[in-house]
Amino acid sequence: MTRSIAIDGPAGAGKSTIAKGIAKKKGFIYVDTGAMYRAMGLYYKERGIAADDTEKIEAALEDIHVTISYENGEQIVLLNGENVNSKIRTPEIGNMASGVSTNKAVREKMVSLQKEIARTRSVVMDGRDIGTVVLPDALVKIFLTASVDVRTERRYEELKAKGMECDKAKLREEIIERDYRDTHRENSPLKKADDAVEVDTTELNAEQVIEKILDIAGSKGL
Numbered sequence: 001m002t003r004s005i006a007i008d009g010p011a012g013a014g015k016s017t018i019a020k021g022i023a024k025k026k027g028f029i030y031v032d033t034g035a036m037y038r039a040m041g042l043y044y045k046e047r048g049i050a051a052d053d054t055e056k057i058e059a060a061l062e063d064i065h066v067t068i069s070y071e072n073g074e075q076i077v078l079l080n081g082e083n084v085n086s087k088i089r090t091p092e093i094g095n096m097a098s099g100v101s102t103n104k105a106v107r108e109k110m111v112s113l114q115k116e117i118a119r120t121r122s123v124v125m126d127g128r129d130i131g132t133v134v135l136p137d138a139l140v141k142i143f144l145t146a147s148v149d150v151r152t153e154r155r156y157e158e159l160k161a162k163g164m165e166c167d168k169a170k171l172r173e174e175i176i177e178r179d180y181r182d183t184h185r186e187n188s189p190l191k192k193a194d195d196a197v198e199v200d201t202t203e204l205n206a207e208q209v210i211e212k213i214l215d216i217a218g219s220k221g222l
């Protein structure tokens with residue numbers, strides 16, 4: 001049993017904001033696993049390799065090195081040594097990440113990296129399969145949800161704050177599509193672990209969600 005906290009849920013449920021806030025309060029490190037799949041997606045996108053081209057995806061795997069480091073408490077994702085943080089936050093790369101993450105070999109590579117990161121440290125790790133596959137022994141498992149409309153609104157505001165204007169209706173469709181792909185894929189689909197606590201964030205702000213999860217953690221002795 002590790003002293004780690006696993007947070008899973010669909011796109012836009014607030015995972016990264018919440019996980020970051022909890023990591024700060026607990027003094028744990030925050031690991032955003034979606035960013036690692038996004039870096040993989042970026043690699044393939046830049047080379048014109050389609051998300052469903054299994055042969056090319058797997059042939060390139062040994063040439064891809066994704067690592068994470070921290071600068072002023074912020075996670076930096078390095079793709080073959082290059083800081084790709086500013087390149088991976090677009091809806092396009094999110095969709096590409098969702099596509100390539102259905103590949104079994106891609107998942108195995110990422111999961112072993114994530115397990116290694118958490119082996120010697122207490123982490124708050126967020127993603128889709130953290131409570132079910134990456135950290136099945138995590139002391140605290142949270143499944144974060146929110147309505148599609150609220151998740152669309154949050155993603156829209158997040159992108160707008162970064163200067164990326166986008167069509168809200170299209171964003172909503174992409175979120176629904178991504179939910180479908182992430183929950184229906186054959187390998188480690190997004191699903192609530194049996195021992196995870198579901199927290200619906202539709203009506204709550206970030207502080208309220210963080211408080212709620214800290215209470216849950218406290219009740220488990222964390």
Ligand code: DC
Pocket residue numbers: 011012033034035037038094097098101126127128129130178182
């Ligand atoms: O959390 P995010 O939007 O940055 O994730 C991008 C995609 O990566 C997501 O649609 C599915 C995939 N992903 C995954 O399969 N497993 C994870 N643990 C995290 C992300």
